[in-house]
Amino acid sequence: MEQELLKLGIAGIICVVLMYQLHKSEKREEKKDLRIQLLENQLIESYDERIEAADRIGNAIHDSATASNNAAKALDALVYEVRKNNHV
Secondary structure, three states: OHHHHHHHOHHHHHHHHHHHHHHHHHHHHHHHHHHHHHHHHHHHHHHHHHHHHHHHHHHHHHHHHHHHHHHHHHHHHHHHHHHHHHHO
8 A cells, every 4th residue: 555655646645644634533523422412411411300300399389389278278267266166
């Protein structure tokens, strides 16, 4: 192969340099693709975590609202009993 490149002269040298640069470029692209994939995975994980956190907050709000509603009903029942006992 070296003899063939030598026969080509400057064109052969340019060809070798271009092939080397192409190889380096392909390696850089592979690294970029891996980095992009890593970032996409992190984004998806982060998104899933945020959805889970929002779901937990929503459940806590619902539970709190239910507890508040139950407390209000109990307070109403207590007020009713107090009023009823005061009128007797």
